[in-house]
Amino acid sequence: MEEVDGIIIHSLRQVGCDVEDDVDSLKQFSTELVIEAAVRCLDVIQPGLGLPHSLPDSMSARFRVGASIAQACKNLGYSGDIGYQTFLYSSEIDIRRVFVFLIEKLPKESGKSIVEPTGRIGVLEKAVSETVKKQLASPWLPRYCRRRGIRWYDDGTWSREGCGHNQPFISCNIDVPKTANSRGLSQAWREYYVHHLPLVTEQVPHIHQLLPSLITLNAKGLLTPVQPVHGAISNWDTCKINQQLTDCIARSFDGCSSAPEKESSVAALHIQDNDKKRRKETNSRFALSERLQFTKESNKDKKLQESDEQPFKSQVVMGAEKKRGKEEEMQIAKGEMERLKECLEALQLDVKKLTTKLSQITEEKSHEIRVLKNKEQQQIVKKQTYDLLPEADTNLSALQTSVESSAQTLVLLAAQWEKHRAPLLAQYRDARERNSNKASESQKKVDALRNLREKSRELGEEVRHKEQLHSQLVTEYEKVTKDINRSAYTRRIMEIIGNISKQKEEIDKVLKDTKDLQKEINNLTGQLDRSFTVADELIFRDAKRDETARRAYKLLATLHSDCSELVQMVEETGATVREIRDLEEQIETERAKNVGANLDRISADLRQMKQETAALTAQLNAKS
Amino acid sequence: MSALVDLIACNIIERDSNGDVLWTWSYPSVTEQQKCLVLRKCCLDGDHVIVQPFIYGRSGKTWYYISCTEVFDSDNLPRVKQFALVLWSRDLNPDKYETLCRMLSKTYCKTGSPVSLLQLYLSVVTRGSCTTEENGTFLVRDFEARTNHNNHMPNTRIKELIKMFGLETILIYTALLLKKRIVVYHHSLETLLKWMPTYPALMCHREAADILYPWIDLVSEELLDLKSNMSYVAGCRDSGVGARTDLYDVLVNLPAREITVATHAKESMTMTKTHKDIAVFMVQLSENESLSEQQAVREIADKTRELLNQLRSLATVSTPDGKHVVSIETLRERNLPPALDNFLFNLAVAENMMML
Numbered sequence: 020m021e022e023v024d025g026i027i028i029h030s031l032r033q034v035g036c037d038v039e040d041d042v043d044s045l046k047q048f049s050t051e052l053v054i055e056a057a058v059r060c061l062d063v064i065q066p067g068l069g070l071p072h073s074l075p076d077s078m079s080a081r082f083r084v085g086a087s088i089a090q091a092c093k094n095l096g097y098s099g100d101i102g103y104q105t106f107l108y109s110s111e112i113d114i115r116r117v118f119v120f121l122i123e124k125l126p127k128e129s130g131k132s133i134v135e136p137t138g139r140i141g142v143l144e145k146a147v148s149e150t151v152k153k154q155l156a157s158p159w160l161p162r163y164c165r166r167r168g169i170r171w172y173d174d175g176t177w178s179r180e181g182c183g184h185n186q187p188f189i190s191c192n193i194d195v196p197k198t199a200n201s202r203g204l205s206q207a208w209r210e211y212y213v214h215h216l217p218l219v220t221e222q223v224p225h226i227h228q229l230l231p232s233l234i235t236l237n238a239k240g241l242l243t244p245v246q247p248v249h250g251a252i253s254n255w256d257t258c259k260i261n262q263q264l265t266d267c268i269a270r271s272f273d274g275c276s277s278a279p280e281k282e283s284s285v286a287a288l289h290i291q292d293n294d295k296k297r298r299k300e301t302n303s304r305f306a307l308s309e310r311l312q313f314t315k316e317s318n319k320d321k322k323l324q325e326s327d328e329q330p331f332k333s334q335v336v337m338g339a340e341k342k343r344g345k346e347e348e349m350q351i352a353k354g355e356m357e358r359l360k361e362c363l364e365a366l367q368l369d370v371k372k373l374t375t376k377l378s379q380i381t382e383e384k385s386h387e388i389r390v391l392k393n394k395e396q397q398q399i400v401k402k403q404t405y406d407l408l409p410e411a412d413t414n415l416s417a418l419q420t421s422v423e424s425s426a427q428t429l430v431l432l433a434a435q436w437e438k439h440r441a442p443l444l445a446q447y448r449d450a451r452e453r454n455s456n457k458a459s460e461s462q463k464k465v466d467a468l469r470n471l472r473e474k475s476r477e478l479g480e481e482v483r484h485k486e487q488l489h490s491q492l493v494t495e496y497e498k499v500t501k502d503i504n505r506s507a508y509t510r511r512i513m514e515i516i517g518n519i520s521k522q523k524e525e526i527d528k529v530l531k532d533t534k535d536l537q538k539e540i541n542n543l544t545g546q547l548d549r550s551f552t553v554a555d556e557l558i559f560r561d562a563k564r565d566e567t568a569r570r571a572y573k574l575l576a577t578l579h580s581d582c583s584e585l586v587q588m589v590e591e592t593g594a595t596v597r598e599i600r601d602l603e604e605q606i607e608t609e610r611a612k613n614v615g616a617n618l619d620r621i622s623a624d625l626r627q628m629k630q631e632t633a634a635l636t637a638q639l640n641a642k643s
Numbered sequence: 644m645s646a647l648v649d650l651i652a653c654n655i656i657e658r659d660s661n662g663d664v665l666w667t668w669s670y671p672s673v674t675e676q677q678k679c680l681v682l683r684k685c686c687l688d689g690d691h692v693i694v695q696p697f698i699y700g701r702s703g704k705t706w707y708y709i710s711c712t713e714v715f716d717s718d719n720l721p722r723v724k725q726f727a728l729v730l731w732s733r734d735l736n737p738d739k740y741e742t743l744c745r746m747l748s749k750t751y752c753k754t755g756s757p758v759s760l761l762q763l764y765l766s767v768v769t770r771g772s773c774t775t776e777e778n779g780t781f782l783v784r785d786f787e788a789r790t791n792h793n794n795h796m797p798n799t800r801i802k803e804l805i806k807m808f809g810l811e812t813i814l815i816y817t818a819l820l821l822k823k824r825i826v827v828y829h830h831s832l833e834t835l836l837k838w839m840p841t842y843p844a845l846m847c848h849r850e851a852a853d854i855l856y857p858w859i860d861l862v863s864e865e866l867l868d869l870k871s872n873m874s875y876v877a878g879c880r881d882s883g884v885g886a887r888t889d890l891y892d893v894l895v896n897l898p899a900r901e902i903t904v905a906t907h908a909k910e911s912m913t914m915t916k917t918h919k920d921i922a923v924f925m926v927q928l929s930e931n932e933s934l935s936e937q938q939a940v941r942e943i944a945d946k947t948r949e950l951l952n953q954l955r956s957l958a959t960v961s962t963p964d965g966k967h968v969v970s971i972e973t974l975r976e977r978n979l980p981p982a983l984d985n986f987l988f989n990l991a992v993a994e995n996m997m998m999l
Contacts, residue, residue, distance in 0.1 A: 372971075375992050382873055383995075426765040433670070433761045441756075444667060448722055451661040 030122045034059045045115050053109050060121040061091050078628040095124055108617040190231040193222045551579055651731040653764050656685055658725045668757045685709050685727040697741050700858045707731050710744035719755030735852040799844040801939050805929035813922035814902045818893040819846045822874035822993040826884055826891035835878045842876045847944040913982040958996055968996050
C-alpha cells in the first residue's frame with residue numbers, strides 16, 4: 020500500500036497541501052492535515068465552497084466543518100459511509116478511500132482550456148447564460164413576495180419574474196420638434212418648440228404610455244420616406260403614360276384584325292378615343308386594367324366589359340356618332356383582309372406547284388443523264404462490234420483468244436506482283452511483331468518502375484510519419500515531470516497483475532483439489548455403506564447359526580460406529596479450525612479501526628462541547 | 644456464256660496476328676474514298692466480337708459486297724487471323740455475290756495466294772462461270788433467272804413485317820408509294836440486312852436498286868451520298884438517327900416496333916379511306932397462313948396496280964409527247980375530300996403523271 024500512499028501524498032502536494040517530506044504514509048496523517056488536504060481538494064474540484072483550511076478551536080465549529088466536508092463529498096458522489104467522524108476521528112482505511120475518491124475527482128491538469136468569449140455577442144451570451152442559470156437555480160417565490168415582479172438575490176442583483184407587472188401597449192400622439200431641415204422652420208415655430216411645447220413626459224396621460232408612444236413615433240419616422248408620393252403627376256410622368264397608352268392602342272388594333280368581333284373592336288376604339296381626352300386623369304388603376312385586357316386574351320371580353328363601363332360612364336354623349344364612323348372603317352378593313360387571304364392561298368398553291376415541278380424536273384434530268392450515259396457506252400460497244408462484224412467468226416475467235424491471253428497476262432502480272440508483295444508484307448508483319456514485343460517489354464518495365472516508385476513513396480511517408488510521432492513523444496516525455504517514478508509504478512502494476520493471475524491459478528487449483536477430495540469422500544462413504552450393508556447381511560445370515568459369527572457381527576457393528584464417530588470428530592475439528600481463522604481476521608480489522616483511542620478523544624471532545632455550551636448559556640443568561 | 648460485266652473490282656483486307664487491319668490486295672484499283680468506306684464497314688477491327696459473314700451496301704451507284712472469313716491453322720495464310728473479301732459491282736444481287744465471295748474466299752484460304760483468286764475472278768468476268776475443285780461451279784446463269792421477276796429479290800419477309808406492325812404498315816406502303824425517304828433502324832447489323840430487302844418488295848413496279856441503301860452510318864460522306872437522292876430506303880445501325888429528322892420522312896424502329904412520321908412530312912402522309920382499305924387488306928394477307936411469301940408479294944402488287952389504274956382513269960389530259968397526265972383541274976372537278984386530293988396529287992407526281 021505504500022505506493023498508493025505515495026501517489027496520494029504527491030497529488031496532495033500538487034494541490035497545494037503542505038505535507039512534510041518525512042510523511043510518506045497515511046498512518047502518519049494528523050487530523051489537521053487530513054482536514055486541510057480534504058478542503059484543498061474540494062477547493063480545486065468545486066471552487067466556492069468556502070471551507071476553512073484549518074480546524075477552528077471551538078468544538079462545535081469543528082463539528083460543523085467536519086459535517087460540511089462530509090456533505091460536500093457526498094454531493095460529489097462518494098458512495099460509502101461518510102460523516103464528520105471520518106475526518107475528525109479518522110481511520111487509515113477510511114481516509115485512504117476518501118482521498119482516492121477525491122483525487123480521482125480532481126480535474127485533469129491538461130484539461131480543456133475554457134475559451135473566454137470575446138466580442139460583444141459572446142460576452143452578452145455569457146451574461147445571459149449566467150443569469151438564466153442563477154434564475155433556474157433559485158427556488159420559486161409566490162407573487163406577493165415580489166413587488167412589481169422584482170426579486171432580489173443574495174449577491175445584490177435583481178430580476179423580473181412573472182407577468183403580473185406587465186402594462187398594455189397604449190400609445191398616443193406626441194409632438195417632437197422636426198429638425199429635418201431647420202432652414203424651413205420659421206421663427207414662430209422655433210418659439211413654440213422652445214417655450215411652449217410640453218415635454219414628452221408630460222404629453223402622455225399616463226407614465227406607462229410614454230415608452231409605447233416613443234416607439235410608435237420612431238417607427239413612423241422610419242417608414243415615411245419609403246412611401247410613394249400620391250397626387251399630382253409631373254410632366255414627364257404624363258409623357259410616359261402616353262407612350263404606354265399608344266402601345267396598348269396599337270396592340271388593340273392588332274387584336275382586332277385577327278379576331279374581328281364588333282363589340283371588342285368598338286370598345287377598343289372607344290378606349291382609344293377616351294384616352295385622348297383623359298390623359299391628365301389617368302391613374303394606375305386604369306392603365307393596369309388596360310394591360311390586363313391586352314395580355315390575357317381569354318379574359319379579353321370580360322375586362323373589356325369592365326373598362327367599357329368606365330369610359331361609358333363618362334362618355335355617354337359622344338358615343339353614338341363615333342360608333343357609326345368606326346363601323347364603316349371596320350367593314351373596309353374586313354374586305355381588305357379577305358382579299359389578302361385569297362392572295363395568300365393562291366401564292367401557297369403556286370409555291371406547292373413549283374416545288375413539286377422542281378423536284379420532278381430534277382429527277383427527270385438525272386434520269387435522262389443516266390440514260391444518256393448508258394446509251395453512250397452502249398453506242399461505243401455497238402460501234403466496235405459493227406466494225407468487227409464483217410468477219411464475225413474470225414473476229415469472235417480472235418476476241419476470245421485476245422481475252423484469254425489478256426487474262427493470262429493479268430494472271431502472270433499478278434503472280435509477279437505477288438512475288439514482290441508477299442515478302443514485303445511478311446517484312447512489315449515481322450517488324451510490327453518485333454515492335455509490339457518491344458513495346459510490351461518496355462511497358463512491363465515501366466509498370467515495374469512505377470510500382471517501385473510507389474513503394475518508395477509509401478515508405479518515405481511512413482518514415483516521415485514515424486519521425487514526427489517520435490519527436491512528438493520525445494517532447495511530451497520531456498514535458499512530463501520526472502518526480503513520479505512512473506516506470507516503478509508500471510512495474511509494480513505488472514507485478515501485481517502477475518501475482519493476481521498466479522493467485523487465481525492457485526485458487527483454481529485448490530478449488531479443483533477440494534472438489535476432487537469431496538468426490539473421493541463421497542465415493543468412499545458410499546463404498547463404505549455398501550460394504551457394510553453387504554458384510555452385515557452376510558454375517559447376519561451366519562450369525563443365526565454360528566456363535567463366532569454372532570461375535571463377529573457385534574464387533575463389526577462396534578467397528579462401524581467407532582469409525583463413524585472418528586469421521587465426525589475430524590469434520591468438527593476442521594469446522595472449528597475454519598471458525599478460528601475467520602475470527603482472527605475479524606480481530607485484525609477491528610484492531611485497525613483504532614476504536615479505543617477514537618473513543619477517548621470523542622468523550623474528551625464531548626466534555627469540552629458540554630463545557631462550551633454551559634459557558635454560552637451562562638453568557639446568555641447574564642445578558643438577558 | 645454470259646459475261647458478268649457488272650463486276651468492277653475485287654479486294655482483300657486482312658487482319659493479322661499483330662492486330663493490324665491491312666489492305667493487302669486489290670484488282671484493278673479502287674479510290675481512296677472507297678477504301679476508307681470499306682475499311683470502316685468491314686468490321687474487322689477488334690471492336691466487333693462477332694464477324695459478320697456477309698454484308699453489302701451501296702456507295703453512289705455501285706454496290707459492294709464484303710464477306711469476312713475466319714482463318715484457321717489449316718489454311719495457308721500464316722499470321723492472318725481474319726480476312727475480308729470485297730467485291731464491287733454495278734448491280735444489286737446479294738445471293739449471287741455471296742456465293743461468289745464464298746467460293747473465292749475458300750480458294751484464297753486454301754492457296755494463300757491471290758493469283759488463283761484472280762484467275763477465278765477473270766474467268767467469271769470473261770466467261771460468266773468458274774470452277775473449283777472442292778466448291779463446285781459458279782454460273783452466272785443460275786442467278787439471272789431469278790432477277791427477271793421484276794427485279795425483286797428473294798428472301799423477303801413481307802408477311803412478318805405486316806404481322807409486326809399491323810395496320811401501321813400502311814405508313815410504310817404510302818411512304819414508298821409517294822417516293823418519300825424512309826430510314827429503318829435496328830441495332831444488329833445482321834437483322835437489319837435481313838430486313839432491308841423487304842421494303843422495296845412492297846413496290847414491285849419500282850426498281851429496288853434505285854432506292855435501297857442497306858446500311859449507312861452517320862458519317863458525312865455517306866450522308867451526302869444519301870441526301871443526293873430524293874427518295875430512299877436506308878438502314879441504319881446507329882440509334883442517333885432518330886434525332887436526325889432532316890434525313891427521313893418516316894422512321895421505322897424495328898426493335899421497338901414503332902413507326903414515326905417526321906413532323907414536316909405529316910401533312911403529306913395523312914390517311915384516307917383508301918389507305919384504310921389497303922391496310923386491312925394487308926393485315927388479312929399476313930394472317931392467311933396458306934399464302935406463301937411470293938403470293939403475298941404478288942397480291943400487294945396487284946392492289947398497287949389497281950390504285951394506279953384508278954389514278955390513270957383521271958389522266959384525261961394528254962401531253963404533246965402522247966403521255967396521259969392528270970391536271971389539277973381534273974382533280975378539283977372531282978371535289979374529293981382534301982386528304983384524298985392531296986394524296987392523289989402526290990401520287991401522280993411520284994408516278995410522273997402530273998401535269999404542272
